[in-house]
Amino acid sequence: MVMKCQRVLMMQNDRKIAQILDAALPVFVRFGFRKTSMADIARAAGISRASLYLSFNSKEELFRAGSMRAHTRALDEVGAVLAGQGNTFDRMEMAIAVFQRELIAPFGGSSDAEELFAANMALAADITLDARTRLLTMLTQTLNAAAETKEIDLEPLQASPVQLANIMMAAMDGIKHAQWNGSSLDDDTKLFMRLLRVAVTPRSGQ
Incomplete structure (x- = not known):
């Protein structure tokens, strides 16, 4: 049961990472690297900045x-x-x-x-x-x-x-x-x- 829960959590995290990376690409394309902020990416991914920082430190x-x-x-x-x-x-x-x-x-x-x-x-x-x-x-x-x-x-x-x-x-x-x-x-x-x-x-x- 514990292993099954861990697999579910890993799958959910993988989906979240994919969601963030998919959302980030068009933001970088639009604003460039220097002008893009973590807030821009979080907004595009439909998540909070706090949630974004749980997945990526920077x-x-x-x-x-x-x-x-x-x-x-x-x-x-x-x-x-x-x-x-x-x-x-x-x-x-x-x-x-x-x-x-x-x-x-x-x-x-x-x-x-x-x-x-x-x-x-x-x-x-x-x-x-x-x-x-x-x-x-x-x-x-x-x-x-x-x-x-x-x-x-x-x-x-x-x-x-x-x-x-x-x-x-x-x-x-x-x-x-x-x-x-x-x-x-x-x-x-x-x-x-x-x-x-x-x-x-x-x-x-x-």
């Missing part, structure tokens, strides 16, 4: 928890997409779209996007860098498998799977920053993937 702790949740959710979905069936480039394009949708696109409409990304690197750099390492590993493994089955040919580029995966990551960074100047995150990513597909697709007769 705005910084809450922001870090949100970053961890977003990165974990994104990478789980990316892994599932890359492990699926079908054309390698279709799967990689879908995986990158998931990564961008979860971690970049939510901030695209914010005038404080650069500040929010800077806050993330200041408060959750370890989470972000670990996620990038995991994404790089997954892309490298996917490219390596495609090269082994001759679905792609890296010889013309004189590149290894890990080098190509690193180029993809660098392109994603560049495209992310270009969108603040009016470029389309989705369109630019699709263009890059088309160029990459042309570069490594085996020529007929090979």
